[in-house]
Amino acid sequence: MSRLERMVSSQAAETPGSVAVVSSDERLTYLELEERSNRLAQALRAHGFRPGERVALLSPKSARTITYVLGVLKAGGVCVPMDTASPVERLLMIVRRIGPCWLLADDVGTDLLPGLLDKVASEVVTGLCLPGGESAGPAHRPVVDAAAVASASPAPLDPGADDSALAYILFTSGSSGEPKGVSLTHRSIAHFVRWANGHFGMSSDDRVACHLQLHFDFTLWDVYGALSCGAGLHLVPPAAGLLPSTLADFLRDSRITHWNTVPSVLSAMARYDVLAARPLPDLRRVVWGGEVFPPHDALHWRRRLPQARLTGVYGTTETAIASTYHTLDAAPSEDEPLPIGVVIPGESVTIVDKDLTPLPQGAVGEIVIGGAGVGPGYWNDPERTASAFVEFPPGSGHRAYRTGDLGSQDEHGVFHFHGRADRQVKVNGYRIELDEIMTALNALPGVAAGVTVAVPDETGRPRICAAYSLTPGTALTPVELQEALSRALPSYMLPAAWAEVDPMPVSPNGKIDIRALQGRFAAREGAVSHDG
Secondary structure (H helix, E strand, C coil): CCCHHHHHHHHHHHCCCCEEEECCCCEEEHHHHHHHHHHHHHHHHHCCCCCCCEEEEECCCCHHHHHHHHHHHHCCCEEEECCCCCCHHHHHHHHHHHCCEEEEECCHHHHHHHHHHCCCCCCCEEEEEECCCCCCCCCCCCEEEHHHHHHCCCCCCCCCCCCCCEEEEEEECCCCCCCEEEEEEHHHHHHHHHHHHHHHCCCCCCEEEECCCCCCCHHHHHHHHHHCCCCEEEECCHHHHCCHHHHHHHHHHCCCCEEEECHHHHHHHHHCCHHHCCCCCCCCEEEECCCCCCHHHHHHHHHHCCCCEEEEEECCHHHCCCCEEEECCCCCCCCCCCCCEEECCCEEEEEECCCCCECCCCCCEEEEEEECCCCCEECCCHHHHHHHEEECCCCCCCEEEEEEEEEEECCCCCEEEEEECCCEEEECCEEEEHHHHHHHHHCCCCEEEEEEEEEECCCCCEEEEEEEEECCCCCCCHHHHHHHHCCCCCHHHCCCEEEECCCCCECCCCCECHHHHHHHHHCCCCCEECCC
């Protein structure tokens, strides 16, 4: 049984009265979660929804949204969580990419509907689901509203037993200028969740913090890890995550025992030493992933949480959350980067050269991941899928994913991360293609040339910087450019510094000199900062 919704339903049958999901305004038991999601699934199917259809979820993280996700899966659908804080133009790209599809909207997501529906044809959005409100959709689209959900049967549906079916499509930054949709199956997600729950000993005694947004792949473990073992899933409210101190207050007041997060959050909390005044005696496990964790910050957490198990995981969205792990068994050295660890059972990690030939121990090459976590590829993008998902070893019939990450393996079998082979960076756990930002920048009226680079900040983390030149007669300030770019890109992709550079530096081969621009921003020559 590797379908995600069945894992949750099985637990609901065992502990129906236990608390399943806790948000700032609602608390659901496993029975309530089960019946509400069943009603949504029944209502969707009654209005013509078919298994395999995609559902774009325009609903912020809440207890209700968790029921929506499960309801979509129970109807046999594919969940496509959307960032409701993203510009409408970016959301439109995603909707068009996954169409024909349904849109499910609640809370602030409902406010986005007019701007989306006005710009897409009925052949793209074939149905609407408004489980928190009244029907207000066009007559030519079926609409599932709150009344339809409330009147539906709470009996379970059978979506089938095919765990190779798609469960999620998660969109990440794309180098072509458009976000790319990573397809994930029930089986690949369930493989990681089962290993992780067993390895970390998660149980019904746990209180799991769901800190990140639902379009971030780490939350798949939060949701299905907690709800498949009888734990309570505690949703961190947006306001609580704004400051290191308020986040620590939430973890303490909710008596969180298990917390998955990203290193940038841990580093911010270490910088202000918030645990000095807010000890977290209940916190037993902290797991981080998505970016490099500076060893001096890891040492801080080791000292502040001597009772806790601290673990870093490494992986990609394309390979279902994580493929390696490393637990801090002792105080780490401040002078050596943390390893990404050893391979999770059922996965494979190989260091290869450009021809996919395995390299010896100690050699640096590209990290290739195979095994149970490898997904089908990118939705509706066969060319990019064929480039990144390859037969490996050649002639074996097995698929693997070329990560583009550089790594090595030492004599103990432990893997180490050595950066990227391309122009992809990780900022606050988000995977960002610098070329996607550059494409959006060059599309702005008045911009003659725009180039994006990454420069390490004082902590060693990448800082996105934009150099630009303007067309003759144009007068645009960095503030105006930032504002214009914010209408095309989410906030986490916006440059932290700007500089007008005219002419652009050119290398001997006639291309823009990226290193020269990086040096200029590192020296802060003429740069205008937009940090914070």
